[in-house]
Amino acid sequence: MNTVVLSDPSPEPSPQLIGDDLRAKAASVLERFVDQFGGVGVRGAVISTADGFDIAMTAMPEAEGTKLSALSSSISAIGDMATLEVGIGNNHQSITIEGGDGYIFILNIPSAACPMILSVAASKEIMLGKLMYYARLVVEGMAEA
């Protein structure tokens, strides 16, 4: 019925408000994170601003990380509204999407100055408990930033 034909999105400039030090910190935190899995399970990870700009990504093609940043931003905002509506908090802490061949995990990184989101793509081989443990360390590491 009412389908929309998408034209190619023109690339939007990454905002200058994201400082180089924040990018460097995000990159090193992500690097440490994926190292914990020795190449098994984690397919990629990206840290983005709450409004969907990528700050740093690892083990992921840039186009995919940019797109995932925007998608996670929308999903995360809807997650926040849902937790608020149901009365289980003002913000979600994590959202899990299970696909046929893997998972996407979205975690809120609270920060007054620059609220962020961690998105992790993982295959089914991943150990969920281990992943959540190290993902939370990323959140803690970045929340102090």
Place this chain on the structure above:
Amino acid sequence: MIEHKILFTGTVGAGKTTAIQAISEIPPVCTDVLSSDPTIGKEKTTVALDYGEISLGKTERLRLYGTPGQQRFAFMWKILAQGALGLVILVDHSRPDPLRDLMIYLDNFKTLIQESACVVVICKMDESHPPLLEDFTQAMKQKQMVYPVIPADVRDKEQVLWILELLLVQMETRQ
């Protein structure tokens, strides 16, 4: 209760969230987050959707959805367009190229516009410099799109209700 889905789209900062807040009878659902983009000139921006409701008499209700403005959220445009019966495009006249802005939404929502109803609203209109209303109408005519183009202040409830009126008239004549 007959329900219609109406979609608000348009440039970032034009007032999509504001328009829905102005007329919704329920506390609107908003997905505003802190903006990290200084070029859009406001502190918060919609990243998923806005939602509000307004009833028309005892038998009809409009469900009002707002889209994010920025093009990197175009996937939300596609999702939100499903089942919509009318589209309101808000264009911010104070941006550098409002005509080009309008074209982005006309192109992306082409099918929805052709199958439903559409009103183009020029926000923050400054008639002392182009493009004038006729310029918008002319640009649409070149795309074989003939729909109302009106200036409005979407902070004003009465003016937003007038926009919906224009949309509903089109929807009724189509049925």
